[in-house]
Amino acid sequence: MSDRTASMLDSIRGKARSWLEAQWDPHQPLGEWWSNLAQSGWGFPDFPERWFGLGLPSESRRIVREELQRVGAFGPPHGIATMMVAPLLVEMGTDEQRQQWLPGIVDGSEIWCQLFSEPDAGSDLAGARTTALRDGDVWRVNGQKVWTSGGHYAKWAILVARTDQSAPKHSGLSFFGIDMRQDGIQPKSLVQMNGSAEFNEVFIDDATTLHTNLIGEEGKGWPVALRTLSYERESLDADAEPGIQTDLDLTIAAGRYASGEIPDGSEGFMPGGLEAWELLCSVIAANDKQNDPRIRDRAVKVYTGIKTSSWMSQRFAQAPEVGAEVSLGKLAATQLMRDWRDLALTALGPHGQLLEGENTFDGLPAQIALSVPGLSIAGGTDEIQRNIVGERVLGLPREPRPNGD
Amino acid sequence: MGDASLLVAFINVQIWLPTGNLWCMSEFSVALNDDQQQIKDWTHGFAEDVMRPAAAEWDEREEFPYPVVQEAAKIGLYGWEFLMNAGQDRTGLTLPVAVEELFWGDAGLGMAIMGSGLAAAGIAGNGTPEQTMEWVPQCYGDANDVKLGAFCVSEPDAGSDVSNLRTRAVYDEANGEWVLNGTKAWITNGGIADVHVVVAAVDPELKGRGQASFVIPPNTKGLSQGQKYMKHGIRASHTAEVVLDDVRVPGSCLLGGKEKLDAKLARAREAGKSGAPQPAMKTFEATRPTVGAQALGIARAAYEYSLEYAKERHAFGKPIIMNQAIAFKLANMITEIDASRLLIWRAAWLARNGGFTNAEGSMSKWKASEVAVRVTEEAIQILGGYGYTREYPVERWHRDAKIHTIFEGTSEIQQLVIARAISGLRVE
Numbered sequence: 070m071s072d073r074t075a076s077m078l079d080s081i082r083g084k085a086r087s088w089l090e091a092q093w094d095p096h097q098p099l100g101e102w103w104s105n106l107a108q109s110g111w112g113f114p115d116f117p118e119r120w121f122g123l124g125l126p127s128e129s130r131r132i133v134r135e136e137l138q139r140v141g142a143f144g145p146p147h148g149i150a151t152m153m154v155a156p157l158l159v160e161m162g163t164d165e166q167r168q169q170w171l172p173g174i175v176d177g178s179e180i181w182c183q184l185f186s187e188p189d190a191g192s193d194l195a196g197a198r199t200t201a202l203r204d205g206d207v208w209r210v211n212g213q214k215v216w217t218s219g220g221h222y223a224k225w226a227i228l229v230a231r232t233d234q235s236a237p238k239h240s241g242l243s244f245f246g247i248d249m250r251q252d253g254i255q256p257k258s259l260v261q262m263n264g265s266a267e268f269n270e271v272f273i274d275d276a277t278t279l280h281t282n283l284i285g286e287e288g289k290g291w292p293v294a295l296r297t298l299s300y301e302r303e304s305l306d307a308d309a310e311p312g313i314q315t316d317l318d319l320t321i322a323a324g325r326y327a328s329g330e331i332p333d334g335s336e337g338f339m340p341g342g343l344e345a346w347e348l349l350c351s352v353i354a355a356n357d358k359q360n361d362p363r364i365r366d367r368a369v370k371v372y373t374g375i376k377t378s379s380w381m382s383q384r385f386a387q388a389p390e391v392g393a394e395v396s397l398g399k400l401a402a403t404q405l406m407r408d409w410r411d412l413a414l415t416a417l418g419p420h421g422q423l424l425e426g427e428n429t430f431d432g433l434p435a436q437i438a439l440s441v442p443g444l445s446i447a448g449g450t451d452e453i454q455r456n457i458v459g460e461r462v463l464g465l466p467r468e469p470r471p472n473g474d
Numbered sequence: 475m476g477d478a479s480l481l482v483a484f485i486n487v488q489i490w491l492p493t494g495n496l497w498c499m500s501e502f503s504v505a506l507n508d509d510q511q512q513i514k515d516w517t518h519g520f521a522e523d524v525m526r527p528a529a530a531e532w533d534e535r536e537e538f539p540y541p542v543v544q545e546a547a548k549i550g551l552y553g554w555e556f557l558m559n560a561g562q563d564r565t566g567l568t569l570p571v572a573v574e575e576l577f578w579g580d581a582g583l584g585m586a587i588m589g590s591g592l593a594a595a596g597i598a599g600n601g602t603p604e605q606t607m608e609w610v611p612q613c614y615g616d617a618n619d620v621k622l623g624a625f626c627v628s629e630p631d632a633g634s635d636v637s638n639l640r641t642r643a644v645y646d647e648a649n650g651e652w653v654l655n656g657t658k659a660w661i662t663n664g665g666i667a668d669v670h671v672v673v674a675a676v677d678p679e680l681k682g683r684g685q686a687s688f689v690i691p692p693n694t695k696g697l698s699q700g701q702k703y704m705k706h707g708i709r710a711s712h713t714a715e716v717v718l719d720d721v722r723v724p725g726s727c728l729l730g731g732k733e734k735l736d737a738k739l740a741r742a743r744e745a746g747k748s749g750a751p752q753p754a755m756k757t758f759e760a761t762r763p764t765v766g767a768q769a770l771g772i773a774r775a776a777y778e779y780s781l782e783y784a785k786e787r788h789a790f791g792k793p794i795i796m797n798q799a800i801a802f803k804l805a806n807m808i809t810e811i812d813a814s815r816l817l818i819w820r821a822a823w824l825a826r827n828g829g830f831t832n833a834e835g836s837m838s839k840w841k842a843s844e845v846a847v848r849v850t851e852e853a854i855q856i857l858g859g860y861g862y863t864r865e866y867p868v869e870r871w872h873r874d875a876k877i878h879t880i881f882e883g884t885s886e887i888q889q890l891v892i893a894r895a896i897s898g899l900r901v902e
């Protein structure tokens with residue numbers, strides 16, 4: 070890092086700190102606090118100034134996150150909307166779309182979900198069969214989606230649908246924003262391995278969305294979807310904030326979320342970055358294993374993983390553009406979480422099998438163990454990430470595609 | 475209830491003890507004989523028809539599955555006669571073969587069926603023939619009135635290291651009674667069992683050699699259930715603390731009898747603090763291949779399911795198994811599963827034919843339990859999003875697998891046992 074960059078980052082930190090110290094008030098209702106953050110630009114400092122940001126480099130996010138933690142403030146909304154939809158709109162949306170959607174995203178009043186995967190099209194997303202047919206000013210949508218996280222409380226969704234049946238697979242798709250709160254859209258919860266029911270099957274029966282909600286051009290939805298997925302992968306690294314925002318009550322004091330008194334959607338997820346390391350150390354110490362050489366050896370491996378992962382994501386944040394390399398970050402994160410889990414469960418012995426009770430750390434390691442397998446599947450499986458790395462990072466020959474598409 | 479002469483036979487041919495000398499050695503073969511094959515088919519039928527359909531429900535309910543255990547009792551699968559018959563197989567393979575099938579059906583229900591066996595083994599392994607005849611049948615009851623047994627060794631502060639038990643047994647000369655106090659942790663069927671077998675320290679100074687096993691008869695005052703553990707896996711199997719608060723039992727409840735205990739204590743005092751095997755450990759070492767077989771059953775279930783899935787599921791215009799990333803996973807899974815089974819069968823055979831030399835029982839349990847964890851996790855990965863939901867059974871198999879790396883000696887303890895056996899040194 071050059072001296073200039075370093076001093077720029079220091080100055081960002083200073084400004085963020087003084088703003089937060091002056092503005093953070095734990096008694097303020099969450100909705101007001103989030104609006105305040107959004108209006109000031111400190112919620113999403115890397116967004117353009119015109120769109121609720123400060124036009125700062127993406128590393129500013131990490132700095133602001135550290136400063137938020139320092140004053141004990143609750144962070145900005147965090148979910149599919151902020152990780153994927155907002156950057157996409159900034160990059161590819163129309164001004165009309167940005168005006169329509171960004172305010173509700175940055176102040177957390179409107180939750181988004183992702184209607185991509187289908188029962189027969191997960192890894193092979195381009196095989197999606199849900200259709201959208203033009204009918205005057207609107208598109209009529211029919212089909213079924215699955216694994217839709219947050220579909221039961223989302224206000225909006227991003228949708229991949231087939232708009233041209235006759236075109237080759239990848240060219241017949243279009244990308245839309247669509248209102249989830251309409252009769253034609255019925256989410257049905259699915260219970261996950263960890264016992265929670267965060268994702269859904271979504272049945273779409275003659276739902277409609279305005280033509281102006283088409284993001285990108287008609288028939289050019291595939292590159293938009295790929296772009297969105299790379300934002301998703303970028304945000305699934307080991308530094309990422311845990312979990313995603315659920316339908317939080319915006320009238321409750323922000324401080325009660327910040328203190329963990331009220332669940333905020335991050336429960337049961339591995340904390341990001343060094344917090345994960347600290348938790349692991351507490352687990353090891355509580356079980357009196359800090360002097361066990363085998364445990365220490367594995368702990369060092371986890372620590373190394375956390376640090377390299379974190380440096381890797383900082384490097385991506387500094388890169389002028391996100392590319393296929395983000396798949397490396399996601400792969401590193403899923404492996405790291407497995408190592409973390411295996412070590413925590415070894416240290417805990419039978420207590421690692423319990424979701425409550427003494428020496429279970431409120432069941433957190435057990436919950437993490439039940440969530441870890443999902444991370445190697447969500448947002449593109451490990452195998453698909455490796456294919457991407459092989460083809461797009463290493464430049465290996467492409468996998469043969471049977472339909473030549 | 476039962477035929478006493480058969481039970482005496484059971485004592486003689488207990489599968490739990492290396493009894494090779496009593497019989498001529500049997501041939502080791504990986505081809506099952508007719509009897510073994512028949513038992514395999516029979517347990518498989520029960521696993522497929524009764525256990526599989528009930529598995530998700532009992533996992534969800536997280537309570538003891540009496541109706542399923544009763545079904546098992548009706549066909550003679552739950553009962554000491556079954557264990558005894560298995561024990562008569564001189565190759566030792568019958569039990570692991572049957573257990574693999576049961577756990578292929580479901581691990582939680584399988585544990586519910588197998589749980590009483592540990593208590594029965596504790597009694598048969600340490601008790602006199604009379605005690606065995608009296609108490610082992612009471613660990614099972616019959617199909618009309620199912621009874622349970624619980625084997626209580628672990629304590630909150632003595633899990634892996636059972637030589638330092640805090641539960642005390644003190645002899646009350648005046649009444650000829652033993653008085654037990656302490657808390658046992660992680661006990662299968664703890665508190666809901668009819669017969670509890672409790673290992674307690676009589677002379678704590680002597681560590682493992684100062685311990686003895688006691689039968690606590692049904693409805694004994696002072697024995698109660700502490701917290702019930704809400705677990706990740708094998709949720710149909712009940713696990714709880716057992717609290718012993720001035721529990722008084724007649725002298726006849728000391729397994730093996732007082733004379734034998736006094737002699738053992740005297741020998742131990744003479745020899746000083748020795749690290750010779752303790753009663754609990756003896757039970758554990760010989761039951762390890764069976765625990766390995768439990769893990770093996772789970773792993774095989776996950777492997778079979780994901781293999782079928784990988785052949786059916788299409789992505790990018792072809793079955794996903796046509797990707798080496800998936801096909802090689804499956805190749806790896808079956809190779810590890812078969813390797814585990816061979817280790818288990820060898821250990822089970824050795825347990826009946828000459829005994830272990832390099833802790834082969836521990837090897838089999840360690841390998842199979844670790845394989846089960848990895849294989850079930852790979853199975854989730856092969857099923858993708860479906861694998862991560864409770865609508866498909868593979869996530870449950872993964873939850874069920876992990877416990878096998880922990881109970882009856884964690885993976886670390888197995889490695890310790892093996893390391894000591896191969897080196898002859900007391901590796902700490």
Ligand SMILES: Cc1cc2nc3c(=O)[nH]c(=O)nc-3n(C[C@H](O)[C@H](O)[C@H](O)COP(=O)(O)OP(=O)(O)OC[C@H]3O[C@@H](n4cnc5c(N)ncnc54)[C@H](O)[C@@H]3O)c2cc1C
Nearest residue numbers: 185186191192216218443447448450452797799855858859
């Ligand atoms: C917790 C969680 C949350 C999710 N949230 C959402 C969401 O909000 N919105 C949404 O749209 N989706 C969501 N998903 C779905 C997720 O994106 C898909 O599950 C994932 O893309 C895999 O698709 P699939 O489940 O259909 O598996 P499949 O595509 O059927 O894959 C099955 C197996 O085959 C492998 N495979 C497939 N193709 C290849 C290949 N070419 N080479 C090698 N291996 C291959 C896969 O890696 C996998 O192991 C979520 C999933 C999870 C687990």
Ligand SMILES: Cc1cc2nc3c(=O)[nH]c(=O)nc-3n(C[C@H](O)[C@H](O)[C@H](O)COP(=O)(O)OP(=O)(O)OC[C@H]3O[C@@H](n4cnc5c(N)ncnc54)[C@H](O)[C@@H]3O)c2cc1C
Nearest residue numbers: 459465468469795796797798799800801802803804805806
């Ligand atoms: C010491 C030595 C002695 C030998 N002696 C003899 C001999 O006496 N006579 C004789 O005929 N040969 C002999 N060989 C040759 C040996 O059999 C070949 O090296 C071997 O079969 C591999 O072939 P290759 O070297 O052409 O590697 P390749 O076939 O080019 O393989 C390169 C790599 O690609 C992998 N690979 C190849 N195909 C696939 C696939 N379909 N899927 C996934 N991965 C794949 C391989 O696993 C390997 O990692 C000897 C080799 C050695 C090292």
